[in-house]
Structure formats: C-alpha cells, structure tokens
Amino acid sequence: MDQQKLEQILRRIREGDVRVVSRLIRNLEDSIPEAKEVIKYIYPYTGKARVIGITGAPGAGKSTITDFLIGSYRKQGKSVGVLAVDPTSPFSGGALLGDRVRMQDHAGDDGVFIRSLATRGALGGLSAAVEDAIHVLDVMGKDIIIVETVGTGQSEVDIMNNAHTIVVVLTPGMGDDVQTIKAGIMEIADIFVINKGDHPNAAKLYLDLLRTLDMMQEFPGGWKPPIVKLESTANPDKFAKQVDELRQKIDEHLKFLEDKKIIEQRELRKAKVQLLNAIESQILVPIIDALEKNGLMEQMVEKIAKKQVSAYELVEEIKNSFLKQNLDEDCKQ
Amino acid sequence: MDQQKLEQILRRIREGDVRVVSRLIRNLEDSIPEAKEVIKYIYPYTGKARVIGITGAPGAGKSTITDFLIGSYRKQGKSVGVLAVDPTSPFSGGALLGDRVRMQDHAGDDGVFIRSLATRGALGGLSAAVEDAIHVLDVMGKDIIIVETVGTGQSEVDIMNNAHTIVVVLTPGMGDDVQTIKAGIMEIADIFVINKGDHPNAAKLYLDLLRTLDMMQEFPGGWKPPIVKLESTANPDKFAKQVDELRQKIDEHLKFLEDKKIIEQRELRKAKVQLLNAIESQILVPIIDALEKNGLMEQMVEKIAKKQVSAYELVEEIKNSFLKQNLDEDCKQ
Numbered sequence: 001m002d003q004q005k006l007e008q009i010l011r012r013i014r015e016g017d018v019r020v021v022s023r024l025i026r027n028l029e030d031s032i033p034e035a036k037e038v039i040k041y042i043y044p045y046t047g048k049a050r051v052i053g054i055t056g057a058p059g060a061g062k063s064t065i066t067d068f069l070i071g072s073y074r075k076q077g078k079s080v081g082v083l084a085v086d087p088t089s090p091f092s093g094g095a096l097l098g099d100r101v102r103m104q105d106h107a108g109d110d111g112v113f114i115r116s117l118a119t120r121g122a123l124g125g126l127s128a129a130v131e132d133a134i135h136v137l138d139v140m141g142k143d144i145i146i147v148e149t150v151g152t153g154q155s156e157v158d159i160m161n162n163a164h165t166i167v168v169v170l171t172p173g174m175g176d177d178v179q180t181i182k183a184g185i186m187e188i189a190d191i192f193v194i195n196k197g198d199h200p201n202a203a204k205l206y207l208d209l210l211r212t213l214d215m216m217q218e219f220p221g222g223w224k225p226p227i228v229k230l231e232s233t234a235n236p237d238k239f240a241k242q243v244d245e246l247r248q249k250i251d252e253h254l255k256f257l258e259d260k261k262i263i264e265q266r267e268l269r270k271a272k273v274q275l276l277n278a279i280e281s282q283i284l285v286p287i288i289d290a291l292e293k294n295g296l297m298e299q300m301v302e303k304i305a306k307k308q309v310s311a312y313e314l315v316e317e318i319k320n321s322f323l324k325q326n327l328d329e330d331c332k333q
Numbered sequence: 334m335d336q337q338k339l340e341q342i343l344r345r346i347r348e349g350d351v352r353v354v355s356r357l358i359r360n361l362e363d364s365i366p367e368a369k370e371v372i373k374y375i376y377p378y379t380g381k382a383r384v385i386g387i388t389g390a391p392g393a394g395k396s397t398i399t400d401f402l403i404g405s406y407r408k409q410g411k412s413v414g415v416l417a418v419d420p421t422s423p424f425s426g427g428a429l430l431g432d433r434v435r436m437q438d439h440a441g442d443d444g445v446f447i448r449s450l451a452t453r454g455a456l457g458g459l460s461a462a463v464e465d466a467i468h469v470l471d472v473m474g475k476d477i478i479i480v481e482t483v484g485t486g487q488s489e490v491d492i493m494n495n496a497h498t499i500v501v502v503l504t505p506g507m508g509d510d511v512q513t514i515k516a517g518i519m520e521i522a523d524i525f526v527i528n529k530g531d532h533p534n535a536a537k538l539y540l541d542l543l544r545t546l547d548m549m550q551e552f553p554g555g556w557k558p559p560i561v562k563l564e565s566t567a568n569p570d571k572f573a574k575q576v577d578e579l580r581q582k583i584d585e586h587l588k589f590l591e592d593k594k595i596i597e598q599r600e601l602r603k604a605k606v607q608l609l610n611a612i613e614s615q616i617l618v619p620i621i622d623a624l625e626k627n628g629l630m631e632q633m634v635e636k637i638a639k640k641q642v643s644a645y646e647l648v649e650e651i652k653n654s655f656l657k658q659n660l661d662e663d664c665k666q
Contacts, residue, residue: 036645039643039645040643040645040646043640043642043643044640044641044642045640046640047640264638267638268634268635268638270638271634271635271636271637271638271644272630272634274637274643274644275630275633275634275637275644275647275648276621277644278644278645278647278648279617279620279621279648279651280617282645282648282649282652283616283617283620283648283651283652284612284613284616284617287612287616288609288612297605297608300608301601301604301605301608302601302604303604304604304607304608305597305600305601305603305604307376307377307378307379307380308377309376309377310372310373310376310607310611311604311607311608311610311611312369312372312373312611312615313373314608314611315608315611315612315615315616316615318612318616319615319616
C-alpha cells in the first residue's frame, strides 16, 4: 500500500468514517496483511483513549452494564467505542446481529461506535485483532473504549491486558462464587461489580469477595479494588444511577493511574503483550499456515504418529527450510 | 551429546533406572536442550504404553482415584507410571513432597513410578514437558501411564490431548455442575466419574450429566461416555471395588479404540499436538528468550509504549536479525 493511500485511510479514520473503520476492523479480524500495514502507519497517532475492560462469566450481564455505561459517559460528553469480544465463538455473525440490536439504543449518535469481534483467524489471532481494533478506535478519537469479553482463561487475560482499567463482573447464585474466580483474573481486576445484587446470595458473595481482598497482600500502587453492587434492571432509573457510580469508580481509577504514574507501567504491560502477540502472529502463525497449505503438516503428523521421527527433529527441518527460503533470496543480494 | 551417551541413557531408561529417569524428567521440566536430544533419540522406541488422562476441579479427588487405580492395575499385573501435573503452580516443590507421601503406598514396588510436574519454564513449556515425560515412561516400559491434571482451560486440554482415554472427575455440591464444565473438556471426555457419589446432590448431577450426554449428537466412532459413580473412601474396600469398575471401563475404552481403529486417529491427534508444541518451544520460545536475555525486549517494549513504533515493525526487525544471524553463518559455508 502506498503512502498516499495510507494517509487517506488515516484521514478517514480521524474523521470518524464508520464504513472505513468497520472494513478495517473486519480485515484485522481476518488477519489481512494490508490491515496490519494500516496499523503500523496509524500507531503513532494512538494513546489518547482510555481503555476499559469488562469481563465475567456468560450471562453475568456484561452487555447491559456496557449499554448503561455508554449512556453514563455520553452524559459526560465523552465519545465511546465498544468492542464486544467472544473468544469462544468462531463466528461474529450472531454477535453482529446483537450489535444491530444494541446499536438501536444509540442509533444516530455519532459519539458511539459498537463492533463485535470473534475468533475467525488462527491461534492468537483474536487477541491481536482486539489490540489492533483498539488502536483504530483510539485514532478515530473515541475518548473511552470499552472492551467487553467473556471469561475464558488465558485469551481473556490477554485481551484484558489491553485495558487501563479492568472491571470484573460477578453474579451471585450462578456457581461463580469467589472460589471459582480464575486466579489470573482476580489478580488483574481493578474494580469488582456484583451484578444482580438483589439476589438472596449477593450478600454472601460480597462478604466472600471482601474477605478474599483483605487477604491479598499487595495492591499495585496501593489501589484496593472497590466493589460496586448493581441491582436488577427492573428499575432502569435506579440501575442507571448505580452504573453512574461504577463510572465514577472507573474515573477514579483512571485518575489514580495518572496521579501515581502507574499508567506508564500499564502502558508498558500493554506494550509487552502487543510485542508477544505480534511475535506469535507474524512469526509462528505464518509458519503453521504455510505447513497446512501445502499438506506438509499432515505428512509430518503421520510420521510422528508412526513413531518414525520425533516432533523436535521435524521442527528443526521446518526451521532450516524456513531459513533457507529467506537465505536463498538474501544471499543472492 | 554423542551416540554412545544417548545409547547408554536409552539402555538405562529401558532397564527402569529410576535415578536416570527422574533426572531426565526434571531436565525436561527445565527445558534443558540435552534432555530434548534424548527425547529425539528414544522417540522411535515409544508407542507401547496406554495413556490415561484424569482431570477435574481442585479437590475433586483425582489423587485418591489415581492411587486406587494404581492398585487396581497392579492386581492385573500391569506396571504403572503416574505424572501429576499442576499447571497453576510454578513450583513442583510442594507437589514433590506430595509424591513422597503418595509413593509410600507403593514403596518398594518397582512396577510403580510417580512424578510431579509443574510450570517452571516459559510459556507452553509444561505441556511439552508432560508430553516428553510420557515418552520417557513409555520407553521405561510402563504398561499404563496415568496423567493427572487440574482443570484450568487450554493447558488442561493440551495435556489431555496426550491421552488415549480421558477421564473427567466431577463432584456434586462443589459448584461444578454440568453447566460449568468447560466446553472443551465436555467434548474430549471418554469416561465421566462422579466422585463423592453418596453426597445428597449426586443424583441431580448424574441426571444432568445424562441429559447433557443425551443431547449430544455425535460420539466419535459411537462411544458414548459412560458415567461411573464412586462413593466415599470411608469404606476403602468398597471404594476399591468401584475403582475396579472404573478400570474396567477404561480397559473397555482402550479395547474399543483398538477394535475401531480409532486409536490411529487419536495417535494422529496426539502427533499434531506434539508438532505444534514443538514449533512453539523450539522456534517461538528461543526468540523470546534471546530478546529477554540481552535487554532488547525491554527497549522494544518502551518504544511501543511511547507510541514511537508499532509492535509489527519491531517484529519484522526481529525476524530479519534472527534470519541474518543464521544467514551469516550459512552464507559463508
């Protein structure tokens, strides 16, 4: 892609051209190389947006909270971008439909942009796509970017590592008591939300969580995650007020980060995740793709299964042939 | 390592030299290159053992079941190797202590070998170490290898993919009802165990599980996972008899695999996992290690955090310098 084309795309993104942004995000989801070129070009224009990660079990009420958070931020005059990520689904089709339903609440509001992302590419692809999509919404000028993802182990932690503030949503009586919170998530949470806080088991969950937090020794920079209770949406006005409180806690956390210069540390953490993801997606994935394309993978797997040769020896062959390809081109120069 | 040394190690492993095997497994856990060389050399001698994976939530009673399974197999005159894997812990220290306690039950029995493995190396290291340790116990001549691991998402599935027969242990009233069984595990289970089957909620768990299995459309080759109920160990003789039944189900499954030629498919699945793990551990991990060693990683992370350059551009540099290093050596030849 030439410089002029890249400049044009950058300008369109900054103008908030929804079609250009949507197509770019779709291409990132599909790991299209041109899309990565755009990211390289626009990356220096990022860094203004604040990224909020929201995670929790399926059915915990993340989308509802996100919807109300959008409203709360809009009242503050802030523009909002939302990335709804489902690492368990290879299809964003259903999610896209969900987008349209959700978009209606904010239809005609240029200050809101919502997009879904699902696992479409190879391994590690989704986390990289989310990271890149955050950069795009950042350049688009969104003040707040909300990344919403279902809790599913490592991919969830990877995705959450892109956020400045991480909100973990828990619900009582869904089998997700404090014991079952995955260790990795407990450690990265900045704010806990107990949703459906009017459920009979909510008080127990609250106490358990409080006790667990009390037992934790270290909070980076001294930030002890607050617990925000949200009740039923049966009373939307009350729910909206409670989400306003959540938004205030988030803003307090962002302010804390800036005051404490911890935001720099968090930027470093995000940068490290970006680098590791890029190594995976730009070095590992192309090797695997190439092997699968020419049927070599299948042959190798068969040899290993027949105990003819160990996987390690084959990987040496892969390494050498991969190097040799590049070698042949470079030695000639 | 020269041919003679490798031959000697192979002979020692085949003779069942516990010290040589233990040191080798420890070196595999630490990703020591010489240990990988040994695996390459001994790999063609593998393929005789049958590998049983046992997984379930912490506290589900996996170790107790494993202990009784050892007894059950020993009564059949089969030798048993056990690998107890904890992907959540970076330390095998505590686990090693556990080994010793557990070893006492089978002390002086040359037909039993028990070892713990924990996350010590870099990413992906544990799954590769488990895979390699299975090869070692296989060459050691163990008829049955039991791999026991805690349920924690992808690493659990990776580890279980090394098994011929996968046993998933559930317990009633621990918040791990059928809804919370991770999808990936539900799909790879060959046998379900409901432990603590005398608990008041066991009947409900049993019915839920039965209903879920009935709703599942496809069972590879027609094997529908049976459900084995185990009661309290308060009556050890009764428990032992129930574990004998579990052992019979496992043997039925292994026989089914052989009859149906599905074992070949499973060997292919195992082989593919081995190849992907090897690509990760032999290509990706060395790059990351090298970057971390000379401080380059830190510099790069800082540049990304300051939005000076995108991760993708830096990865291109990494790729080129990595290739160049090998190039300089090879072009001269």
